[in-house]
Structure formats: structure tokens, C-alpha cells
Amino acid sequence: xxxxxxxxxxLILIVSALVITAGIQLYKHRHFRMALxxxxxxxxxxxxxxxxxxxxxxxxxxxxxxxxxxxxxxxxLILANTHSNEPASLLAALIFLENAVVEKGTLIIIPQFxxxxxxxxxxxxxxxxxxxxxxSWGAKKFRMGNRDASPLDQWPDxxxxxxxxxxxxxSFLDIRNTNRTWPGRPNGALMEKVTYAAMELMxxxxxxxxxxxxxxxTMFPVTNCIVAPEKAMRIATxxxxxxxxxxxxxxxxxxxxxxxxxxxxxxxxxxSDTLPFLLEAPLPFLDQPTGPKTVKLLLDGKDPFxxxxxxxxxxxxxxxxxxxxxxxxxxxxxxAVLELLRQFSRKSPDRSIRVKNVPRYAGIVxxxxxxxxxxxAIINKKDLYFN
Amino acid sequence: MPFIMLIYYIxxxxxxxxxxxxxxxxxxxxxxxxxYLLVMVPFILxxxxxx
Numbered sequence: 001x002x003x004x005x006x007x008x009x010x011l012i013l014i015v016s017a018l019v020i021t022a023g024i025q026l027y028k029h030r031h032f033r034m035a036l037x038x039x040x041x042x043x044x045x046x047x048x049x050x051x052x053x054x055x056x057x058x059x060x061x062x063x064x065x066x067x068x069x070x071x072x073x074x075x076x077l078i079l080a081n082t083h084s085n086e087p088a089s090l091l092a093a094l095i096f097l098e099n100a101v102v103e104k105g106t107l108i109i110i111p112q113f114x115x116x117x118x119x120x121x122x123x124x125x126x127x128x129x130x131x132x133x134x135x136s137w138g139a140k141k142f143r144m145g146n147r148d149a150s151p152l153d154q155w156p157d158x159x160x161x162x163x164x165x166x167x168x169x170x171s172f173l174d175i176r177n178t179n180r181t182w183p184g185r186p187n188g189a190l191m192e193k194v195t196y197a198a199m200e201l202m203x204x205x206x207x208x209x210x211x212x213x214x215x216x217x218t219m220f221p222v223t224n225c226i227v228a229p230e231k232a233m234r235i236a237t238x239x240x241x242x243x244x245x246x247x248x249x250x251x252x253x254x255x256x257x258x259x260x261x262x263x264x265x266x267x268x269x270x271x272s273d274t275l276p277f278l279l280e281a282p283l284p285f286l287d288q289p290t291g292p293k294t295v296k297l298l299l300d301g302k303d304p305f306x307x308x309x310x311x312x313x314x315x316x317x318x319x320x321x322x323x324x325x326x327x328x329x330x331x332x333x334x335x336a337v338l339e340l341l342r343q344f345s346r347k348s349p350d351r352s353i354r355v356k357n358v359p360r361y362a363g364i365v366x367x368x369x370x371x372x373x374x375x376x377a378i379i380n381k382k383d384l385y386f387n
Numbered sequence: 388m389p390f391i392m393l394i395y396y397i398x399x400x401x402x403x404x405x406x407x408x409x410x411x412x413x414x415x416x417x418x419x420x421x422x423y424l425l426v427m428v429p430f431i432l433x434x435x436x437x438x
Contacts, residue, residue, distance in 0.1 A: 015424045
């Protein structure tokens with residue numbers, strides 16, 4: 001065999017070994033089964049594809065949990081993991097799913113709204129594939145996802161994404177971003193079907209409020225806030241003021257821009273009777289000028305580069321040596337959702353929603369997030385759902 | 388399969404064929420051989436529909 005072909009064969013073997021090794025890890029990540037434990041308050045579980053048949057059998061289909069009270073009342077939808085690299089949303093939704101007992105009205109929870117993105121990663125940024133939350137019974141393992149749906153599920157991307165129905169031109173990547181594809185359409189791209197199904201759910205079930213939970217960079221101005229359109233502004237403002245006064249953390253209100261299309265806090269309000277809110281908590285992991293994107297950074301939010309920038313007043317949130325731990329972020333989300341419920345119930349007593357057993361900010365900061373999760377090994381198998 | 392998807396697969400197959408051809412024709416540069424192999428990976432996965 002000529003020398004050049006010996007080199008070529010060796011190179012083919014090396015590249016094949018690298019591709020197969022990495023491919024196995026990515027395959028396992030994509031197919032990792034995450035246990036979702038339905039708590040005592042859950043009395044109905046459906047799939048998102050029940051509201052848009054085009055999702056059936058795809059990786060974008062996901063579980064929808066209903067927690068219905070004995071007394072009729074209003075309805076709230078909680079969307080988590082719209083961006084699957086903002087995991088405080090998922091952790092907060094799971095606290096509601098496992099612990100909430102609804103006395104009046106209905107809570108509808110979609111813990112992994114962009115299920116395809118939850119099975120995607122960002123190798124170029126060195127994202128970890130998994131992270132763990134410590135509990136009294138051991139570590140609970142989660143898949144770490146990405147902002148956008150996997151190109152394995154929705155491909156090809158267009159050169160420019162033309163938003164439906166406004167025809168606004170958006171980045172090509174945002175056609176896989178479920179916070180740019182609202183209100184969606186039944187015959188569009190897969191992520192447009194996901195948001196269309198959620199719109200159908202809200203219209204069919206006559207949902208009063210929808211809360212889309214996120215995390216944002218500390219260097220991004222829309223962080224640590226509640227984003228709301230005009231019609232939901234009063235409730236958002238009262239929630240923000242009450243949280244500051246009673247629980248001591250900032251969560252300012254940002255108006256939803258009417259000229260920027262595809263976002264949940266804009267389109268849900270414009271295309272249904274539901275009042276939309278989007279919650280943002282600071283997520284240092286997402287900032288660009290940080291050290292390595294490790295699980296530790298994801299969980300404690302401590303980074304020396306951000307600390308240096310904070311001293312130069314370059315961040316939009318308070319930041320010191322204590323970082324921005326996951327407990328604080330999850331705690332903020334839980335308190336904000338509970339306060340939104342309370343303010344809505346005060347404003348619309350005939351459609352009020354009463355929920356108990358969900359911890360607030362102080363409790364989660366004190367006990368940690370894992371304190372509120374149940375051991376899937378001892379839970380009745382019929383209450384376990386894998387997503 | 389939508390027409391646009393079919394076109395994408397044809398483009399992928401064409402680029403892959405060009406890469407294989409260049410890899411075979413390359414005689415000296417190990418760097419270029421390695422580069423051709425690495426660039427081939429996503430095209431092979433796409434054509435074989437490996438997920």
C-alpha cells in the first residue's frame with residue numbers, strides 16, 4: 001500500500017473513533033429519560049399533540065399536566081423550558097408539579113415546553129450534557145438542553161425566518177426558538193406547531209393567565225423582571241411591588257414591545273383572551289464573558305469575570321461573591337407565580353385560583369431546591385412520566 | 388418529503404462527493420486530508436439520516 005494511503009486509512013480510523021465516541025454520548029443525551037413525578041394534585045395528564053396532531057410521534061411532543069381544584073375557578077398555564085438552557089424554569093415547574101394542591105381553579109403545567117431543545121446541546125460553547133440537584137435521597141439528574149430545538153427534529157433552517165402571520169424578518173435560527181414562533185400555525189415548521197398547540201390549549205381550555213418562565217444574562221437589560229403586555233400590566237406591576245415589599249427581591253416590570261413579534265408575552269395576548277406574563281431571573285451561565293460553562297457555574301452563578309464587570313457597573317443586576325445561586329432563581333420564580341395568582345384572584349374573584357403547598361422564595365433559599373422533590377424510586381409507577 | 392428538503396439532500400450528496408474526490412486526490416498534505424474527513428461528517432450523518 002502506498003504511504004499516502006496508509007496515512008489516509010489511519011486518519012479515517014482516528015476520525016471514526018472520535019465521531020463514534022462523541023456520537024454515543026450525544027445519542028445517550030438525546031434519549032436520556034428524565035423522570036417527572038406527578039404529585040398528589042395532578043388529576044389529568046395529556047400530550048401537547050392532543051391540541052395539534054402534527055406533533056404526534058415527534059420529539060417535540062410533550063406532557064401536559066392538569067391540577068384541578070374541587071371548586072371551579074380560573075385557569076393558569078405554566079410553561080417551562082421554552083428555552084431548555086434556562087433550567088431554573090424547569091426546576092420551578094417541577095416544584096409546582098410535585099407539591100401543588102389546587103383548591104380552586106386549575107393549574108396546567110408543561111414542564112418541558114420545547115422538548116426537542118431539551119435534547120439538544122451547544123458543543124461549541126462547551127455546555128455540560130447533564131446537571132444534578134442534591135436531595136435528601138440522592139442526586140436528581142437532569143438533561144441540560146439548548147435554546148433552540150434540535151436540527152435533527154426541524155431542518156433545514158431558512159436563510160431568513162419570516163414570522164407568521166406578521167411577516168417580520170427574524171434571524172434564521174429563531175425558527176427553532178419557541179419564544180419566536182408564537183402564535184404558530186398547524187401546518188408550519190415543527191416549532192410553529194408547538195406554539196400553535198399551546199395557543200389551542202389556551203383557547204380550548206379558556207386559560208386566564210399564562211406564565212412563561214425564563215432566565216437571562218446579567219448583562220442583558222431584560223433580566224430579573226416580569227414582561228407583560230398592556231392588558232396584563234396592572235397585575236404585573238402589583239406583583240412586582242408586592243414581591244419587593246414582602247419578600248425583598250427585585251423583579252421589575254418590562255413592557256412587552258408591540259413591534260417585536262413571535263414572543264409569548266406579545267402573541268398570546270394578541271391571539272387569545274389569556275393574559276401572558278414572562279418571568280426572567282438572572283442566569284450568569286448564559287453571559288458571554290464568563291469562565292468555562294460548567295455545572296458549578298450553572299448552579300451557583302459565581303464567576304470572577306462577571307464579578308469584575310459588576311465592580312465596573314456593567315451588569316443590570318446586583319452581583320457579588322455569592323453569585324446568583326439556583327435556589328434564589330427558582331425561589332423568585334415560585335414566588336412570582338404565586339403572587340401573580342394572588343393578584344389575578346383579587347382582581348377577578350369569580351375566576352380566582354387558590355393553590356397551597358408551594359414554597360416561596362425564603363423557603364427555597366433556606367432549604368434548597370432538592371428539598372421539594374420526591375424520590376422517584378418510591379413513587380407509584382403510574383405517577384411517573386418520562387420525558 | 389417536501390421539494391426543498393429533496394434539494395437539500397441533493398446538495399449534501401454533491402458536496403460529499405466533492406469532498407471524497409478531494410480526499411482521494413490529495414497526496415501530500417495530511418492537514419487537508421484531515422480537514423476533508425472532518426467536513427464530511429455532518430454530510431454523511433445527514434444523508435444517512437443518523438439521529
